[in-house]
Amino acid sequence: MPFPFAALVFDLDGTLIDSAPDMTRVLNRTLAHFDRPALTEAQVRTMIGDGSATLVRQAFAATGAGLDDATVQPVLRHYLDSYFEDEEASVLYPGVPETLAALADRGVRLGLCTNKPERISRKLLDALGLAPLFAAVAGGDTLPVKKPDGRHLAWVLERLGADGLASARAAMIGDNGNDVKAARAVGVPVVAMSYGYPRMPVADLGADIILDHFADLPGALECLARG
Incomplete structure (x- = not known):
């Protein structure tokens, strides 16, 4: 049939x-690179679903820093380029x-x-x-x-x-x-x-x-x- x-x-x-554990690890690497504090996996889980640009904006906002259309680009680039630095897969x-x-x-x-x-x-x-x-x-x-x-x-x-x-x-x-x-x-x-x-x-x-x-x-x- x-x-x-x-x-x-x-x-x-x-x-x-x-993918929340991986995304949390990569996102915290990016936050550290830009001198922002780390987020918990529970926080990141509430940010998943609207794309990577929105994710990094929300992450920076949660750490007390805003990103506009210009300043989000280097942050987004770092996040995307470092996504597969770890051996662990989702x-x-x-x-x-x-x-x-x-x-x-x-x-x-x-x-x-x-x-x-x-x-x-x-x-x-x-x-x-x-x-x-x-x-x-x-x-x-x-x-x-x-x-x-x-x-x-x-x-x-x-x-x-x-x-x-x-x-x-x-x-x-x-x-x-x-x-x-x-x-x-x-x-x-x-x-x-x-x-x-x-x-x-x-x-x-x-x-x-x-x-x-x-x-x-x-x-x-x-x-x-x-x-």
Whole structure:
């Protein structure tokens, strides 16, 4: 029996990988370079989801310093250039590689739509062995827009050949309000993972389904397609 969804688009941070420890380590390295105090991982978790430029702005604001459009650039450059100085890679959430591979084996085309910069996203996918599974990748700097703008998600769907499909044939899987808003903007259903970085109660995100375990995704999507 064919899988009811032809294309699935995933968020990265908080959906496929628990990147908060890595991002905290890299961000604190950048803060130290610019003589700012360190942040805790709990603080950084509340800042994830809107892209790297917003992340470093929020981090500096949390340490008592503001960044404008000019002063943010050297800080952002340091953060991005030092992202892979450590050997440690972000950790995949349980069930992610097996579930993605199973979906791909069933003929589902997979895409990534993340506000993380594209070059970092692609390096992470490669390091984690996921790159071959994704037919389209859009980072936060791939287009002039990013989530929650629906055009970010629409671009990925177009490259998956899913832009002309009915909404029941494509879906978004994420963990926060940006993912839900982008999905609603293009008219596709959305699944939210409860374990990510929602920055608000997950039940209030407005997702069609909320899941605690990534391995439950195929069955949940089949139930969603049946209405």
